[in-house]
Amino acid sequence: MDKSSKHSATRDGESQGFYIDTDCCLTCGQPIEIAPDLFDWREHACFLKRQPKTNAEIDKAIRAMWASEADCIHYAGNDARILKRLGQAGMSYVADDPRAASFPNHARDRVTFTLPIVLIGPRTAEEIAEEFRVHERQRGCTVALPMLDHRTVFLSWYEDNFHSVSFQSEGDQTFSATVNLGFGMIGLAWVVDDWLKSKGATEIHWQASGNTDPDETLGTPI
Ligand code: SF4
Incomplete structure (x- = not known):
């Protein structure tokens, strides 16, 4: 060029x-x-x-x-x-x-975070998943009703191409969210990242699932 x-x-x-x-x-x-x-x-x-x-x-x-x-x-x-x-x-x-x-590809599909304390008591992963469902519906995404696993959110922003985000409690009001790997993963990770920051989440650390090296974490998905 x-x-x-x-x-x-x-x-x-x-x-x-x-x-x-x-x-x-x-x-x-x-x-x-x-x-x-x-x-x-x-x-x-x-x-x-x-x-x-x-x-x-x-x-x-x-x-x-x-x-x-x-x-x-x-x-x-x-x-x-x-x-x-x-x-x-x-x-x-x-x-x-x-x-x-x-540098080989390193997809950061998992984020850990802490949410501000709320007066109504400790949050659960299921409650956080539901908050995310409501938010994504309000944004115009198609969001599936919760099935057996209420901690996983299935959403689509194009036809029936559904992606998933699974929330998990990591103890002491720290949680994790894992986005499904594959096409659209980084876009979905940015959606989660924006939502967490709009909720006032702190201690946001993106990492590849299974990788515990603290030097490989980022405050954003990429
Ligand atoms: S980033 Fe978008 S707006 Fe900017 S030069 Fe490229 S295509 Fe154009």
């Missing part, structure tokens, strides 16, 4: 960071919705107003990369943590540094 077609917001003297290849714009608008502090419209494509500075802004830039419908947000930097996140999310193709491809 011709570097002259890339629109970087980095300043002179800094190593390049995130940039947008606007040649392929489908006007998806996702980056502006996800991170309006970082992205805006210019003519017929979005552009990067500035590089992310904080960890929260980097999280949003990476989410915008994932959401971009034309994969047109790229990373030209060499921050090993960002390269690892992109590689583990199966997105090494948006990193200019080939080291991103050396």
Whole structure:
């Protein structure tokens, strides 16, 4: 790709960071919705107003990369943590540094979290699952009625392509939610992540099921 077609917001003297290849714009608008502090419209494509500075802004830039419908947000930097996140999310193709491809896929399908104390007493995994069901119905998703396992939520946002989220108590008012692996997993993980943060959840740690290495946890799904 011709570097002259890339629109970087980095300043002179800094190593390049995130940039947008606007040649392929489908006007998806996702980056502006996800991170309006970082992205805006210019003519017929979005552009990067500035590089992310904080960890929260980097999280949003990476989410915008994932959401971009034309994969047109790229990373030209060499921050090993960002390269690892992109590689583990199966997105090494948006990193200019080939080291991103050396990280094997690492799908973070499980999140542990703590919810604020409520006056009515300790929450159960079943109650949290029901709260999530109600929320997703209000968002317009098709949500199946609870069956034998009231801790698992089955939902679909397209026809009868159902996905599942299973809630579990981990003790001491800490809970986990596991999204089903496969197509749509990361999108569903973002839905759960947004919902948890809207509920004021803390101690949010995303991890691959079965992996207990604390160095492999993230505060976001990718
Ligand atoms: S992310 Fe890409 S497709 Fe989406 S608005 Fe920006 S330039 Fe266009």
